Amino acid sequence: MTPEDQEETQPLLRPPGGSAPRGRRVFLAAFAAALGPLSFGFVLGYSSPAIPSLRRAAPPAPHLDEDAASWFGAIVTLGAAAGGVLGGWLVDHAGRKLSLLLCAVPFVAGFAVIIAAQNLWMLLGGRLLTGLACGIASLVAPVYISEIAYPEVRGLLGSCVQLMVVTGILLAYLAGWVLEWGWLALLGCVPPCFMLLVMCFMPETPRFLLSQHKRQEAMAAMQFLWGSAQGWEEPPVEAEHQGFHVAQLRRPGVYKPFLIGISLMAFQQLSGVNAVMFYAETIFEEAKFKDSSLASVIVGLIQVLFTATAALIMDRAGRRLLLTLSGVVMVFSTSAFGTYFKLTEGGPNNSSHVALLGLVSMEPTDTNVGLAWLAVGSMCLFIAGFAVGWGPIPWLLMSEIFPLHVKGVATGVCVLTNWFMAFLVTKEFSSLMEILRPYGAFWLASAFCIFGVLFTLACVPETKGKTLEQITDYFEGRRQPLPVSGAPLAAPAFSLGGHGAYL
Incomplete structure (x- = not known):
């Protein structure tokens, strides 16, 4: 497909005449997706209060020495790196919404393993699972939000991803003052469960639905998010859903x-x-x-x-x-x-x-x-x-x-x-x-x-x-x-x- 052909088939999800849509449910959907980054932030902040708590915990709780504590904090990044790869596959094949729903599973499972931990390996395994979920959430949530938001609020809603991350970190720090490591891990299960509940009522992004040739579902999603699908441009979608090929790196729009x-x-x-x-x-x-x-x-x-x-x-x-x-x-x-x-x-x-x-x-x-x-x-x-x-x-x-x-x-x-x-x-x-x-x-x-x-x-x-x-x-x-907004070109x-x- 040539660039000219692709231009004609590109989904143009914008109101006619450049007027901003008035729907407000887009903020609710963005909040639901941002609960993933909130969970992600809690995982990052969890190690700071949990490590001192584990060091003073009595048996049968696992004991952390200096080296083990270092791995307890750092292994999340390895799990998140793997989650980024998995999230990249999920977001294309399972969709944005389902990917967010699925990432709640390793969040909860990881904290559950930590709560039940009898040795260091269970602790590290739980942290690895929560790290995997962090990697998926850190990829899918920004994509979901950017695709449901209209241009006038995309920066606001997109920045809320990082805001929820740092809020999750702060929540872990504050809760760590009063909760020991086990109860803190239990609290960590709450945000992903809440996300799972709320996201069930949110739509898939219209752009992804159009790429899957689901015109009626895309129109319904626009109706839910933006208040109305009437009068919106609806161009033909591509005949085939394109995937990534290495040869595409030669195109300026990719590289x-x-x-x-x-x-x-x-x-x-x-x-x-x-x-x-x-x-x-x-x-x-x-x-x-x-x-x-x-x-x-x-x-x-x-x-x-x-x-x-x-x-x-x-x-x-x-x-x-x-x-x-x-x-x-x-x-x-x-x-x-x-x-x-x-x-x-x-x-x-x-x-x-x-x-x-x-x-x-x-x-x-x-x-x-x-x-x-x-x-x-x-x-x-x-x-x-x-x-x-x-x-x-x-x-x-x-x-x-x-x-x-x-x-x-x-x-x-x-x-x-x-x-x-x-x-x-x-x-x-x-x-x-x-x-x-x-x-x-x-x-x-x-x-x-x-x-x-x-x-x-x-x-x-x-x-x-x-x-x-x-x-x-x-x-x-x-x-x-x-x-x-009618400003001269920069x-x-x-x-x-x-x-x-x-x-």
């Missing part, structure tokens, strides 16, 4: 989004976010907080606040501006973090107050406490900057930029990249700190943040206010998308492989 999606996921993890989060409690201890565990809750509150801010302004500020602003803030904060470690590093005749990896000793002084507040400020600034842009936007763009017929494979590769990089950075950051020293490791993260900003300015298109079909047309270079924002267009 450009692939490069952007994979690069954004890699830069997100190389920014140093996991390292900053890992040392949060240590930094708060150095600042003389009476309860260092309060650090987790403070970090969680900052994430929720600024992710919510990003969601509210996403469709006005745009993706590129927030990514750039976020990256610049992260450059300065990671540089300040590195400076803090440089100033507190012990010399031959000088002991320091930072106990990290055995590289430096711990003798706090009033001056050192003051420097620790530099680290607290840098950490909070970094988390706020990350939450505004590089936290939610790579996931949002992943769900927007890929054509329908390659979306499953392409988003699967992006999710696999993200979780693999998360595992690699988490496990190898300690080794990197031994080689480069702590300050060098954070300055390296600052350099990656700079590269991320430059990549955004050079390669990432603005997608706010555009339909998914207009975004696909842009990458293919077939026709010039319409301006947003200057070219993207060029790869000689194909440029206005967006």
Whole structure:
């Protein structure tokens, strides 16, 4: 099929004349799908309170030493990487809605195994299962939401995916103050069960239904989500449902989004976010907080606040501006973090107050406490900057930029990249700190943040206010998308492989 033929058969799910639909059930459907990311966030946050709880638990509860605790936290990323691959297959073959329903099973099964755990292997097996569910949910939920949302609210609803993730993390931190590991795992079963219940009443996405030649079901879904299917453009769908083939990577509409999606996921993890989060409690201890565990809750509150801010302004500020602003803030904060470690590093005749990896000793002084507040400020600034842009936007763009017929494979590769990089950075950051020293490791993260900003300015298109079909047309270079709200066309924002267009 030629690009011209595909243009004529592309589903155009937009109201005539560019008027916005008035349906509000789309928000209910987006909330139902976002319960998957809420469960995903709870899984990520679970290890922080569960590890200390398991260490003080009496037999027959499994005991965690340092190495086992490290694997208890990190093995989720391996399960999620596998979930990304499985989710990519499910989203194309089972559909968006059924994939979300199915991911509730490993969520509940994983927590059930943890509750019943009699040894370390059962604990790790349960975490692996919940990680598998995280990988599926992190892929399917953004795709589902982007395909049911109309352009005016797609940024808002898409950003709610990351908002629900950080809310789930915060929920785990707060519940961990009052619940032991077993009861906390039981609480973790509630969000996926609620998602299973609510999603049963939600429709499949109209775009997926049209790709499966289910015209009546697609019209019914539009009626449910947008209030009316009357007057909507209904072009013919493709004669055959296209799957992904390697040869399609030669097409600009496929390889450009692939490069952007994979690069954004890699830069997100190389920014140093996991390292900053890992040392949060240590930094708060150095600042003389009476309860260092309060650090987790403070970090969680900052994430929720600024992710919510990003969601509210996403469709006005745009993706590129927030990514750039976020990256610049992260450059300065990671540089300040590195400076803090440089100033507190012990010399031959000088002991320091930072106990990290055995590289430096711990003798706090009033001056050192003051420097620790530099680290607290840098950490909070970094988390706020990350939450505004590089936290939610790579996931949002992943769900927007890929054509329908390659979306499953392409988003699967992006999710696999993200979780693999998360595992690699988490496990190898300690080794990197031994080689480069702590300050060098954070300055390296600052350099990656700079590269991320430059990549955004050079390669990432603005997608706010555009339909998914207009975004696909842009990458293919077939026709010039319409301006947003009657505004004049912007200057070219993207060029790869000689194909440029206005967006």
